[in-house]
Amino acid sequence: MFRLVLRIVADARETPSGIPELLAGKGVYLQKKSLDVADYVIGEIAIERKTVNDFISSLYRGRLFEQAERISSAYSKYLLIVEGDAQEALADLKNPNVYWGTLLALALKFDFRIFFTMDQDETASLLYLLAKQAQSDYRMQRPMLVKKPRMETTKDWQILILGSLPSIGPKLAEKLLQSFGSVRNVLKASSKELAVRGGIGEARARKIQQLLDAEYRPGQAKQSKLA
Amino acid sequence: MFRLVLRIVADARETPSGIPELLAGKGVYLQKKSLDVADYVIGEIAIERKTVNDFISSLYRGRLFEQAERISSAYSKYLLIVEGDAQEALADLKNPNVYWGTLLALALKFDFRIFFTMDQDETASLLYLLAKQAQSDYRMQRPMLVKKPRMETTKDWQILILGSLPSIGPKLAEKLLQSFGSVRNVLKASSKELAVRGGIGEARARKIQQLLDAEYRPGQAKQSKLA
DNA sequence: ATAGCCGGGTGGTGA
DNA sequence: TCACCACCCGGCTAT
Numbered sequence: 001m002f003r004l005v006l007r008i009v010a011d012a013r014e015t016p017s018g019i020p021e022l023l024a025g026k027g028v029y030l031q032k033k034s035l036d037v038a039d040y041v042i043g044e045i046a047i048e049r050k051t052v053n054d055f056i057s058s059l060y061r062g063r064l065f066e067q068a069e070r071i072s073s074a075y076s077k078y079l080l081i082v083e084g085d086a087q088e089a090l091a092d093l094k095n096p097n098v099y100w101g102t103l104l105a106l107a108l109k110f111d112f113r114i115f116f117t118m119d120q121d122e123t124a125s126l127l128y129l130l131a132k133q134a135q136s137d138y139r140m141q142r143p144m145l146v147k148k149p150r151m152e153t154t155k156d157w158q159i160l161i162l163g164s165l166p167s168i169g170p171k172l173a174e175k176l177l178q179s180f181g182s183v184r185n186v187l188k189a190s191s192k193e194l195a196v197r198g199g200i201g202e203a204r205a206r207k208i209q210q211l212l213d214a215e216y217r218p219g220q221a222k223q224s225k226l227a
Numbered sequence: 228m229f230r231l232v233l234r235i236v237a238d239a240r241e242t243p244s245g246i247p248e249l250l251a252g253k254g255v256y257l258q259k260k261s262l263d264v265a266d267y268v269i270g271e272i273a274i275e276r277k278t279v280n281d282f283i284s285s286l287y288r289g290r291l292f293e294q295a296e297r298i299s300s301a302y303s304k305y306l307l308i309v310e311g312d313a314q315e316a317l318a319d320l321k322n323p324n325v326y327w328g329t330l331l332a333l334a335l336k337f338d339f340r341i342f343f344t345m346d347q348d349e350t351a352s353l354l355y356l357l358a359k360q361a362q363s364d365y366r367m368q369r370p371m372l373v374k375k376p377r378m379e380t381t382k383d384w385q386i387l388i389l390g391s392l393p394s395i396g397p398k399l400a401e402k403l404l405q406s407f408g409s410v411r412n413v414l415k416a417s418s419k420e421l422a423v424r425g426g427i428g429e430a431r432a433r434k435i436q437q438l439l440d441a442e443y444r445p446g447q448a449k450q451s452k453l454a
Numbered sequence: 455a456t457a458g459c460c461g462g463g464t465g466g467t468g469a
Numbered sequence: 470t471c472a473c474c475a476c477c478c479g480g481c482t483a484t
Contacts, residue, residue: 060483065455077335087345094483101356101456103342108272108304108360109455113334116343118314129327133335154441157393164391166384169479177443184439187414201464212411214381216404
């Protein structure tokens with residue numbers, strides 16, 4: 001009797017979670033590797049697994065989106081499994097909107113599919129089913145969505161450069177560029193011009209000028225000439 | 228002066244759920260319509276809301292995928308909100324795999340983003356956040372700015388600014404500062420000077436000059452500044 | 455590529 | 470001109 005072999009690649013660091021073992025118990029052909037970005041790979045689908053607590057804490061560490069970026073650029077389909085009692089964790093959260101907001105961003109901007117499981121066991125079942133579906137649908141995959149262009153335009157650089165100035169964020173950077181036309185023009189401008197033509201006030205303008213003209217001192221120079 | 232208003236379209240049949248009212252309470256401009264396929268529409272995103280029980284019972288009716296098909300062909304992005312205690316409902320199921328399998332199919336084949344909320348209140352919050360995100364995305368996306376990790380000293384700022392130039396890292400930035408003495412002097416220098424005195428090549432130098440002098444072009448139509 | 459809050463800067467208003 | 474104040478922006482922080 002022919003038996004279908006499901007194949008799942010698991011990152012070596014997932015071993016302690018017990019999930020690889022559970023999968024093997026279900027008859028999956030498990031391949032352990034050292035994966036760069038994801039925790040599991042099934043066919044062309046990458047899976048990132050995170051416990052609720054990991055997920056929550058990564059909200060505040062900023063590392064989350066960077067990781068999401070890596071996965072999304074490496075695979076065409078990818079899903080996030082959040083494991084554990086999300087509801088309970090959510091109750092402890094001071095600001096639940098951050099949680100929901102992040103999920104929305106992951107789902108809509110990064111194109112993640114997100115699943116919630118209660119424990120490793122459920123995660124294993126989910127992966128198993130996924131492998132089964134991926135296998136049977138092998139040939140009837142829908143065409144993928146167009147890749148996001150993610151262009152690094154000149155405009156982005158311009159805003160980035162000005163935005164690295166103190167007390168200048170993206171909004172102000174854009175305003176300045178609109179007023180002055182180019183990065184150089186902004187940087188050439190005197191503080192008065194900055195204050196008059198750009199939408200920024202004298203205080204900020206002076207601060208910027210001082211910084212631009214400040215003499216560079218290697219070593220730990222702590223000239224608090226600002227403000 | 229205008230106040231920014233979030234706008235959500237709700238199907239008339241959603242009224243009894245109380246969610247439209249909750250949204251209105253959050254200051255959303257709610258528009259009730261009779262929608263063909265979805266329950267809510269936010270920007271270009273369609274939202275189908277289902278209570279857990281509805282969802283579960285529709286597993287066995289087969290009508291679910293037909294509905295999914297209709298939504299997916301009418302909108303480019305769409306999400307499903309499953310409202311209620313999924314965990315509890317799942318415990319009653321004889322065969323949970325049907326549940327998970329359906330979710331997987333919806334997510335991967337139909338490209339649904341699926342969210343789970345506890346009650347109408349949470350659903351309303353989710354929709355509200357979604358509207359907010361959709362709205363801020365409608366503006367042009369801005370480049371991610373350099374992390375400004377607590378800059379105290381002038382020296383750090385100087386390096387950060389130059390480091391935000393293309394192909395200039397912290398190391399080169401420092402070198403340039405040492406050669407030229409101040410940020411302004413670096414930016415004033417011609418590409419030849421940069422190449423000769425700073426340790427960078429002409430190619431990089433030219434690239435930087437180009438960027439500095441590039442005319443700023445707002446990508447999207449900017450809102451006219453009527454006062 | 456989160457959301458909320460706070461502090462400070464800006465620019466307008468009206469005296 | 471000045472004082473006030475409303476708004477906007479940027480920076481911080483959150484489990």
